[in-house]
Amino acid sequence: MLAGTWEPVDMSRRMREVIGADKRLLERLAKRMLKLYPTPEGLSPSRLAGAIARDAGFRRKSSFRGTKIGRRFLVPDCMAASRVPLTMALPQLPTTGDLAGWLGLTHNQLDGHADLRGLHLSRPEFDDYRRWRQGTRWIEAPKDRLRGVQRKILREILEAVPVHDAAHGFCKGRGPRSHAALHVGKHQVMRLDLRRFFPSIPRKRVRTIFGLVGYPARVSRVLAALCTTISPVPGLYRQPHLPQGAPSSPRLANLVCFSLDVRLTALGNSWNATYTRYADDLTFSGDRLPRISVVDNIVREEGFKLNKAKTRVMGQGTRQMVTGVVVNRHPAVPRAARKELEAVLVNCIRQGWRSQNRKEHADFRAHLRGRIAQVHGVRPDHGTRLLTLYNQVEW
Numbered sequence: 001m002l003a004g005t006w007e008p009v010d011m012s013r014r015m016r017e018v019i020g021a022d023k024r025l026l027e028r029l030a031k032r033m034l035k036l037y038p039t040p041e042g043l044s045p046s047r048l049a050g051a052i053a054r055d056a057g058f059r060r061k062s063s064f065r066g067t068k069i070g071r072r073f074l075v076p077d078c079m080a081a082s083r084v085p086l087t088m089a090l091p092q093l094p095t096t097g098d099l100a101g102w103l104g105l106t107h108n109q110l111d112g113h114a115d116l117r118g119l120h121l122s123r124p125e126f127d128d129y130r131r132w133r134q135g136t137r138w139i140e141a142p143k144d145r146l147r148g149v150q151r152k153i154l155r156e157i158l159e160a161v162p163v164h165d166a167a168h169g170f171c172k173g174r175g176p177r178s179h180a181a182l183h184v185g186k187h188q189v190m191r192l193d194l195r196r197f198f199p200s201i202p203r204k205r206v207r208t209i210f211g212l213v214g215y216p217a218r219v220s221r222v223l224a225a226l227c228t229t230i231s232p233v234p235g236l237y238r239q240p241h242l243p244q245g246a247p248s249s250p251r252l253a254n255l256v257c258f259s260l261d262v263r264l265t266a267l268g269n270s271w272n273a274t275y276t277r278y279a280d281d282l283t284f285s286g287d288r289l290p291r292i293s294v295v296d297n298i299v300r301e302e303g304f305k306l307n308k309a310k311t312r313v314m315g316q317g318t319r320q321m322v323t324g325v326v327v328n329r330h331p332a333v334p335r336a337a338r339k340e341l342e343a344v345l346v347n348c349i350r351q352g353w354r355s356q357n358r359k360e361h362a363d364f365r366a367h368l369r370g371r372i373a374q375v376h377g378v379r380p381d382h383g384t385r386l387l388t389l390y391n392q393v394e395w
Contacts, residue, residue: 001033001048029058041080041150044217077216079192084212086154087161093219103149106171112325114225127367130244131233133361138199140229140243149226150248157223163254164261169279170250177379179278180325186274186285189320189327190293191308198249199281200304203228205256227252250279259374267294278323285327289313325378333375338382341371345389353393365395 001009011033012026029052036051037043052058077093093099095172100110113128120127128146132139137371141161143148163171168179183189194200209280215223227248228240242249257260273286284290284298296306315321319328345368357364372390376383 001030002040002043003044005055006034008034011178027056032057039213044221061171064344077218078137079216080214082212082214086213087162090157090160090213094216096218096222099219099222104153105149110222113149114222115230116221116225118230121230121232121238127232129229129245131236137244138231138233139245140231141245141246142243146226147247150246153223153227154248154251157210157213158248158251158255161209161255163251164258164265165277166261166276167254167257168276169281170254175210176323176325176374177331177378179276179283180327180331180378182274182287182326183320183322184330186320186327187316188285188289189288189314189322190284190289190292191309191310191312191314191322192282192284192292194280194282194299195305195307197304198242198253199237200242201242201253202303206242206252206302209252209255246297247319251280257302260299260304263298263302264295267298281323283322284353289386297342322347324374331378332380333378338375338386341375342389344385344395345386348393349389353395 001015004014008027008030011030012023014027015021015030016023019369025133031053033051035046037048049101080090084092091102095101096110097107100107103110105113109166114127115128128143129140130143131141141147168174168176171358203224206228207220210220210223211217224239226248227242229243229246230240231237242252257277261275263273264277264282267290268284270287271288271290273284273289276283282295292311296308299306312321316328319326319334320332321327324333326334326338348356348368353364359369368390372383372386375386
């Protein structure tokens with residue numbers, strides 16, 4: 001059925017060559033499959049076989065029983081034209097063999113890292129991820145070889161696909177300052193948070209991204225598996241999802257959110273309000289703001305949920321915060337937070353950094369460097385002063 005044009009007459013002719021059943025019977029079967037799947041794009045043989053096996057007409061017709069089965073080769077997979085704009089040419093990977101060669105892996109290594117059969121659930125010693133809790137979040141960081149694979153996919157495939165202009169997190173040339181700057185001096189600022197952002201993005205949505213840029217179904221399936229995981233930790237995320245901690249996850253999350261950003265930007269425009277998103281933080285600002293219930297409906301329709309406990313509406317009479325930046329008059333890191341970080345760095349110099357790691361961060365040095373980078377992104381002069389102190393610490 002898949003080895004040619006997706007038309008009932010042609011499909012029935014090819015089926016007769018294989019099983020020799022009645023022409024009219026096969027045409028009716030083909031029409032029922034076309035009703036289920038108007039296009040074969042992304043339709044795998046196993047999925048179509050399952051639909052045929054469940055088809056009532058197929059199951060009750062005795063003429064299908066006891067037939068002699070022949071063989072017919074499928075049309076080879078090939079790259080399709082991208083249905084989204086691209087900023088650079090993508091690697092041509094029409095087969096999983098080409099994918100393995102491009103990644104520098106053997107077929108067995110590719111199969112092991114993709115783990116499409118979920119074997120790592122029963123054999124945790126082969127798991128490609130390290131997992132630990134950080135506050136209320138679980139970090140799932142890939143081990144070295146898989147991290148290298150994900151970085152290659154990120155740089156040579158995912159970065160070719162532009163994200164929406166409203167996205168400011170994990171985007172070159174954008175960051176906390178550009179995100180906050182769009183909400184400076186507004187009458188009202190509304191901040192919302194998406195609940196369990198990365199884990200709520202399932203593998204099938206990731207697979208769709210690779211299919212949109214032109215990769216065949218089998219290659220898209222493996223690429224998506226390389227960028228997602230199933231956790232063997234009891235009570236954690238047992239469905240294939242984007243791991244928070246993988247280098248490819250932020251870009252994939254931004255691409256999956258493109259439709260969400262389009263709809264929320266349009267909603268903001270209808271209220272003459274500005275909308276931006278920084279990872280899982282949604283922000284609206286203006287004289288009038290959309291209703292939270294309307295935003296919630298759109299978020300749910302796009303496959304996410306709001307963390308309503310973190311929803312904030314801030315007027316000009318209060319401190320308006322956007323991703324840790326004060327935006328009442330101009331972008332600024334809160335003075336108290338900056339002074340607290342400065343005090344920690346001074347104490348690291350005087351008393352040693354271990355005395356200041358009270359929350360037992362796994363990499364306290366990187367933790368402080370990240371906080372300094374946040375300050376520097378908003379106020380470079382403040383960040384430079386903090387970095388001078390950081391460089392005096394004996395690590």
